[in-house]
Amino acid sequence: MKIFRIFHCYENTEKGKGNVMNAVKEKMYAHIDSMKQELWDMGDAIFDHPEVALEEYYASGLLEDWLEQHHFNVERGLGSMKTAFRAVYEQGEGGPSIGLLCEYDALPGMGHACGHHLQGPCIIAAADAVMKAGIKEPFKLVVYGTPAEEHMAGKIRMIEEGCFKDIDVALMMHGSPTTTCDIKSMANYHIEVTFHGISAHAAINPDKGRSALDGLILAFQGVEFLREHVKDDVRMHYTVQSTCDIPANVVSSKAVGSFILRSYNVMTLDNVFKRFEKIIQGAALMTETTAEIKVINRMASKIPALKLNEQIIRCAHEAGAPRITPPREKTGSTDLANVMELMPGSCIRVMFVPEKAAAHSQEYLDNGKSETGHDAIIYGAKTLAGVCYDLITTPGLMKEIQEDYENQKQKMIEEA
Numbered sequence: 001m002k003i004f005r006i007f008h009c010y011e012n013t014e015k016g017k018g019n020v021m022n023a024v025k026e027k028m029y030a031h032i033d034s035m036k037q038e039l040w041d042m043g044d045a046i047f048d049h050p051e052v053a054l055e056e057y058y059a060s061g062l063l064e065d066w067l068e069q070h071h072f073n074v075e076r077g078l079g080s081m082k083t084a085f086r087a088v089y090e091q092g093e094g095g096p097s098i099g100l101l102c103e104y105d106a107l108p109g110m111g112h113a114c115g116h117h118l119q120g121p122c123i124i125a126a127a128d129a130v131m132k133a134g135i136k137e138p139f140k141l142v143v144y145g146t147p148a149e150e151h152m153a154g155k156i157r158m159i160e161e162g163c164f165k166d167i168d169v170a171l172m173m174h175g176s177p178t179t180t181c182d183i184k185s186m187a188n189y190h191i192e193v194t195f196h197g198i199s200a201h202a203a204i205n206p207d208k209g210r211s212a213l214d215g216l217i218l219a220f221q222g223v224e225f226l227r228e229h230v231k232d233d234v235r236m237h238y239t240v241q242s243t244c245d246i247p248a249n250v251v252s253s254k255a256v257g258s259f260i261l262r263s264y265n266v267m268t269l270d271n272v273f274k275r276f277e278k279i280i281q282g283a284a285l286m287t288e289t290t291a292e293i294k295v296i297n298r299m300a301s302k303i304p305a306l307k308l309n310e311q312i313i314r315c316a317h318e319a320g321a322p323r324i325t326p327p328r329e330k331t332g333s334t335d336l337a338n339v340m341e342l343m344p345g346s347c348i349r350v351m352f353v354p355e356k357a358a359a360h361s362q363e364y365l366d367n368g369k370s371e372t373g374h375d376a377i378i379y380g381a382k383t384l385a386g387v388c389y390d391l392i393t394t395p396g397l398m399k400e401i402q403e404d405y406e407n408q409k410q411k412m413i414e415e416a
Contacts, residue, residue, distance in 0.1 A: 029385075046062065052105060053148035053150060059117075060076075060083040067143060070131075079157070084147050088141070089141045096391050097140040098139065100172075102143070102146065112364075114364060125378075127143050146158060155335035173347065178351050179379070180326065180327055183328065185331050194254065210287060216283070226272075226279065233263050234263045259276070305345060312346055315383045320382075352376035
C-alpha cells in the first residue's frame with residue numbers, strides 16, 4: 001500500500017509532468033532493451049572467465065573498454081588495486097553525484113557462484129541509459145569497479161585509499177532469489193591474535209617457560225565469559241589458527257588465534273571490540289606473554305536507507321521486475337556497508353534463482369547464464385536507471401533520503 005501511494009502521487013503531479021517522467025523512463029527502458037544481446041554476451045564472458053580477488057583483469061578491462069567507448073572518462077587502477085576503476089560522466093554543475101558500484105570477482109574453486117558477473121553489465125547499462133536519456137538537469141554519474149569483495153572486502157581498502165568521496169549516494173545490483181533490498185547487514189570484525197611466549201622443557205624446567213598457547217586458551221575462555229554481557233544480536237567465534245609445531249612436553253612460544261565478532265550495529269560492535277582487547281591484554285598479563293592484535297577486516301553494518309529502499313522498490317515495480325518482496329530486515333556481511341558509513345546507499349537484489357536457493361551454491365552457478373540470469377541484468381539496469389532519473393529530477397528527493405539516512409545513523413548511535 002505504501003508503494004502504491006508513492007506511485008499514485010507521482011502520477012498526479014502538475015499537468016503533463018507525470019507523462020514526461022514516464023516518457024523519459026520508457027526511453028531509458030527501450031535503450032536498455034536495445035543493448036540486451038551485448039549485455040548478455042558480456043555477462044556470459046565474465047562468467048566464463050572467473051577471476052578471484054585482485055586478479056580480475058579480464059572483467060575490469062572489458063568494462064573499462066566499454067565505458068571508454070561510450071564517452072565516460074575512465075581511470076584504470078585505483079591506488080594499490082590494479083583491477084579497480086572509476087568512470088565519470090558529468091552534465092552541468094551542482095547536480096547530484098550518483099555512484100554506481102559493481103563487483104566482478106569470482107569465488108576460489110567455485111567460479112561465479114555468487115552472481116557477480118551480472119553486476120558489471122547491469123551497471124554500465126543503467127549509466128549509459130541515464131546519460132543518453134535527454135535529462136535537462138545537471139548530474140554526475142560515477143561508475144566504480146570494486147574488486148575483491150569475496151576475499152578481502154575490497155571496498156574497505158578503496159575507502160582507505162580515498163575512493164567514494166566524490167559521490168552523494170551509492171547504488172548497486174546483485175542477483176538474488178527475490179527482487180528486494182536489505183535494511184540491515186551484520187557488522188563483522190575479523191581479528192587475528194598472536195601470543196608470544198618463552199619455550200622451555202615442560203618436565204625439566206617448566207618454570208622457565210611462558211606458554212603462548214595458555215594465553216590463547218585463556219583468551220577463548222574470556223570470550224565465553226563475555227557472552228553473558230553483550231546485546232542479543234552479538235555473535236563471537238574463535239578457533240586456533242596455528243601453534244608451534246612442537247610436542248606436548250614443550251612450552252609453546254607462539255600461538256595464533258582467529259576471532260570473528262558480529263552484530264547488526266557496528267557501533268555496538270566497536271564497544272564489544274574494546275572489551276575484547278581487554279580480554280587479550282588480561283590473558284597476556286596472566287601468562288606473562290605478549291599479544292599482538294591485528295584487525296584483518298572491519299566490515300560495518302548498513303545504516304538503513306529506508307527512503308532510498310522505498311524509491312528502489314517503486315522503480316523495480318515500474319520496470320516490471322519479477323518476484324518483488326518487501327525489503328529484508330537482516331542479511332549477512334558486506335563491504336558495501338562500509339561505503340554506507342559515508343553516505344546513503346542500497347543494493348537492488350534481482351531474482352534469477354529459485355526462491356530457496358542459497359548464495360555460493362550450485363544453483364547460482366546453474367543459473368548464471370540462464371534466461372533468468374540474463375533478465376536480471378535488464379531488470380536491474382532499468383530499476384537503477386529509474387532511480388537515477390528520480391534522484392536527478394525530483395526536487396527535494398535527495399535531501400529527503402539524506403535526512404532519513406542521518407536520522408537512522410543517529411538511531412544506531414543511541415541503540416549502541
